[in-house]
Amino acid sequence: MFRFDNPIYLWLLLLIPLSAIIYSYSVRKCKQRMKKFGNTELMRQLSPMISQRRGWVKFALAELVLFLLVLIIARPQVGSKLATNRQREGIETIIALDISNSMLAEDVVPSRLEKSKLLVENLMDKFSEDKIGLIVFAGDAFVQLPITSDYVSAKMFLDNINPSLIGTQGTDIGKALQLSINSFTPKSKVGKAIILITDGEDNEGGAEEMARQAQSKGIKVFVLGVGSKEGATIPMSDGEELKKSSGEIVKTRLNEDMCKQIAAAGHGVYVHVSNSNVADAVLGRELGKLQKGKINNVIYSDFDEQFQALALLVAILLIVDVLVLERKKRW
Template structure:
């Protein structure tokens, strides 16, 4: 099984390659425009270029540039550090099926809790994983829609790696749709298994779809899901930082007023009560982890067998080596035509 430790580098690499490609295209267009201004007659212009660079090979130049772009992307794959599990074994475990649903809407950037809501949520998930023993876990992220990050697994190492890539830029459409997260969580659990199903919802409780709590709770109850709601935010709230170059800028409404995002305690509390779960709103992470652990401890555990990979080994060196080999090949390809090809 292969996992990627730093998935963000795959996206960054794609963006870098795209930008360089656009620069190449723009530079080529500028060259043609400049030559056209210097010599409007196309035939004379071609003759002039032939005299200046008689052995110039456009095909070789295109190939060299393509190889450079390919090498750059392989280097970014190396930075992402793919890992391969080298051992697969069957292990007997006892526990519950647990899915983390992390709110990644922009309101989670609010800094009313340190360092901000999204980082606090990720820390809670990471430390909860450290306390688990035999439970199976999955990860969902959601904003205006929900997206699966990690299916149910006993591989906590894989869960931690996927957790690192969770951020508020994951979803192109913004908002908060708790119902979508509940529906997606329902697909994570084995319908034929009798394992207890728990969803840990880490959110500020703002539901921009304005779906009634009774509908959300009914959906969870039909799937036999108990929900632990973890408050990430405060009732006093705070402004939502906006990215980009303008640091210190905050999201504003249509009238130019700074938007204040506040914890919707009532929604989270009612949702937990309606699904036989618990609502957690504690001042520190340790108390939150303790409350989660206490709740899970009193649930009936189910024995099951699972196959899991172990001994994950870094593979980044292979991709860096491939990038180096590609650059060597690019260096060996001449920009000019070889004389025997010219003949």
């Protein structure tokens, strides 16, 4: 299994396009100054040893070195030792987590999204022989973590979840349920459950039909409704609140009726998530009713660092950068 031990440093990769923009701007400004100084063709003839192409080559080398350095400090690792690889008795659970902007509302402390993540983490702490998968969705859905019994990796992926992971806003619960159904271990006869965590707002439709399909395949759908009927405003990253085009503040409310309908269609239960810990107890009790079956648990207990090859490549690129001069060779 491959992983980054410090994945938060991967955000530094944003420096690569930023530096490219700055470098392009500086090259363009330099050309404008040269035009003011004199005729461009004449300047080129007077300085035949200057090579613009070599400047771009050196910049590309610097960008590649920056890319590799970011990967190094993120600590790439590969699992080397198995803690266990034997059959155990457990269930399979896919958690579908809503990460639309409305989940940033703070009618549940500290916010709908953070409360949901805390609830999922508490659920993982109660698992021992089970497998868990993680799907995030808004207007689109994708697998954040394939189904696994490696709870350490699951918590690591959970920590990095935020609304910026999906650019398409909305709440397409139907797509999330469809992806969840396809994410279970094929032909597995263990008890299976989908835990849908959402505020149910701006649903795109088709959720109840997908919940019925899940039920027909022996998969129960539990729905955790996060938020309040009174609603709350949505804080933005800049500290301001999301507003409509008319200038009025947007207020997001829990669509509890729709959540209950989805749970009923999936033969599961609906649980309202508030500032109490009632949801944890109810969900744990319902999951305990599922039939346990034999599953293969594969957990890596030790990981080998993989930065050495990247560090060697960085050293080679730095040497090449030194050897490549910005002026042309005489020959």
